Amino acid sequence: MIKIIVQVTKLIIGAIVVLLFGSCSFVQNSVTGIPGSGNVTTQDRNINGGFTYVSSGSGLEVTVEQADTFSVIVEADDNLHNHITTEVKNNELSIRCDVNIRNAKRKKVMVKMPVIDGLSSSSGSSLKGITTVKSDNLNLSSSSGSSMDVSIQAANVICESSSGSHLTVKGAAKKAETSSSSGSSIDATELSAEFATADASSGASIRITVKESLDAEASSGGSVVYNGNPARIDKETSSGGSVSRN
Structure with a gap:
């Protein structure tokens, strides 16, 4: 009976050791990488x-x-x-x-x-x-230190960046909605938009080219810089945010 208990105990200990080594290997690979x-x-x-x-x-x-x-x-x-x-x-x-x-x-x-x-x-x-992305309604988003670079031809485009990421968009759109936060950036200087909205916050930045109308909001150190001569501009700033023409 004692021998059986000893053998079972050895098997259990062996299984635990294998699991521990496997877990350590998994953690090491997850942390240090392969x-x-x-x-x-x-x-x-x-x-x-x-x-x-x-x-x-x-x-x-x-x-x-x-x-x-x-x-x-x-x-x-x-x-x-x-x-x-x-x-x-x-x-x-x-x-x-x-x-x-x-x-x-x-x-x-x-x-x-x-x-x-x-x-x-x-x-x-x-x-x-x-290639140039052709779409009626297009959604573009970057986050967590990532980057995106696309050329588009769209009726409507939504661009969102956050958490230190960078989004570059070029081409043409009838309407562009842009939003950038948390130290990220959107570079749409080579995107020709007829109508645009831009919302930059928390140290983020947006650069955009607009033809007809721009609604811009910047807060908490965010900045919006626009190119072009839109006939209508509605801008709002707070907490160190800025909206300016290039």
């Missing part, structure tokens, strides 16, 4: 269902191209492919990584899609449009 192998390979992902939205995160580099068909290609160090996820849910392609990556030679995802309704970058990722 290094890339340096051997870059390409993987064509099978995507179930279509999508009109793309969101990027986890420090990945993403390019988006408006094309006739859907395509998702991952170009990365070969030991990272299993960690880079590309999943479609509720009409949105989510691109993420389940571990931190360090010293990777490549961690790039190239997306092609026919219709683009929205693009979103977060968590230090970068998202770049390869």
Whole structure:
């Protein structure tokens, strides 16, 4: 009986040790990151269902191209492919990584899609449009130290940046709604908008070009700088915010 108890105890201790080492390895990978192998390979992902939205995160580099068909290609160090996820849910392609990556030679995802309704970058990722995005109603957002750079041709566009991120948008839009907060920035100087709204707060900045009408609000150290000679300007400032013409 004593021998059985001893054996069972050993098994339990062994299992605990394995779990502890596994947990430590997981925590270490999550904190310090997994290094890339340096051997870059390409993987064509099978995507179930279509999508009109793309969101990027986890420090990945993403390019988006408006094309006739859907395509998702991952170009990365070969030991990272299993960690880079590309999943479609509720009409949105989510691109993420389940571990931190360090010293990777490549961690790039190239997306092609026919219709683009929205693009979103977060968590230090970068998202770049390869072609001009043509859309009736377009939503663009950047957050958490990420960056986005797109050229558009849209009837209506909504641009939102937050948490130290940077959003650059070029092209043309009839109406542009822009909002920037928490030290982030929106550069829309090369976006020609007929009507625009701009709301900058908490040290954030917005630069925009307007033709007809501008409603601008800046607070808590935020700034709005506009180009052009809009016929109508309505501006409001508070707590060190500023609205000025370039």
